[in-house]
Amino acid sequence: DGGITQSPKYLFRKEGQNVTLSCEQNLNHDAMYWYRQDPGQGLRLIYYSQIVNDFQKGDIAEGYSVSREKKESFPLTVTSAQKNPTAFYLCASAVGISYNEQFFGPGTRLTVL
Amino acid sequence: AQSVSQHNHHVILSEAASLELGCNYSYGGTVNLFWYVQYPGQHLQLLLKYFSGDPLVKGIKGFEAEFIKSKFSFNLRKPSVQWSDTAEYFCAATGANNLFFGTGTRLTVIP
Numbered sequence: 001d002g003g004i005t006q007s008p009k010y011l012f013r014k015e016g017q018n019v020t021l022s023c024e025q026n027l028n029h030d031a032m033y034w035y036r037q038d039p040g041q042g043l044r045l046i047y048y049s050q051i052v053n054d055f056q057k058g059d060i061a062e063g064y065s066v067s068r069e070k071k072e073s074f075p076l077t078v079t080s081a082q083k084n085p086t087a088f089y090l091c092a093s094a095v096g097i098s099y100n101e102q103f104f105g106p107g108t109r110l111t112v113l
Numbered sequence: 114a115q116s117v118s119q120h121n122h123h124v125i126l127s128e129a130a131s132l133e134l135g136c137n138y139s140y141g142g143t144v145n146l147f148w149y150v151q152y153p154g155q156h157l158q159l160l161l162k163y164f165s166g167d168p169l170v171k172g173i174k175g176f177e178a179e180f181i182k183s184k185f186s187f188n189l190r191k192p193s194v195q196w197s198d199t200a201e202y203f204c205a206a207t208g209a210n211n212l213f214f215g216t217g218t219r220l221t222v223i224p
Binding site for chain 2: 033035040041042043044045048058090092101102104105106107
């Protein structure tokens with residue numbers, strides 16, 4: 001059963017702590033993406049990766065970091081430098097960069113207490 | 114800069130009413146266009162897409178969209194909405210390396 005999984009579904013964090021959100025895909029897609037979704041602002045791109053061991057900053061990369069050590073995995077770390085981390089985070093993947101349909105995971109809702 | 118605009122933030126319709134959601138993009142080159150839907154509590158999923166060819170594209174659940182290049186528009190339509198169409202709808206366009214999303218339109222269909 002192919003798809004994208006994100007864990008956990010809900011995550012709570014204290015201010016000042018780093019936290020890592022998981023994203024795994026078994027679709028054999030080369031490209032992976034992280035978005036942040038806030039009410040009234042749509043989806044904003046945080047980071048994306050076209051191939052293993054390579055990734056690029058999106059529009060709102062400050063306070064976030066990623067790694068792409070395996071094709072299947074693209075974890076996102078929300079660092080303490082991110083000033084407003086409470087949001088819904090969506091991971092997506094695509095066969096290739098930009099021109100193809102992106103498939104989305106179920107999302108992780110992060111709340112900073 | 115590339116961008117996608119969705120003019121309607123919240124649309125409320127009665128069942129059987131016709132729907133049209135606006136989407137405009139700004140990009141001078143070749144562009145691929147998408148409409149995604151997010152039902153309450155569910156994944157974002159693709160409704161329809163336009164890459165080339167017939168500018169009137171049909172998607173799932175009776176939705177269609179028309180690409181009008183001269184107007185930089187890709188409006189979503191459905192002749193008769195149902196309560197189950199209540200969701201948030203996002204228009205997206207390809208850029209150089211990624212998708213640009215609009216801010217979304219929340220559709221509420223009243224039974």
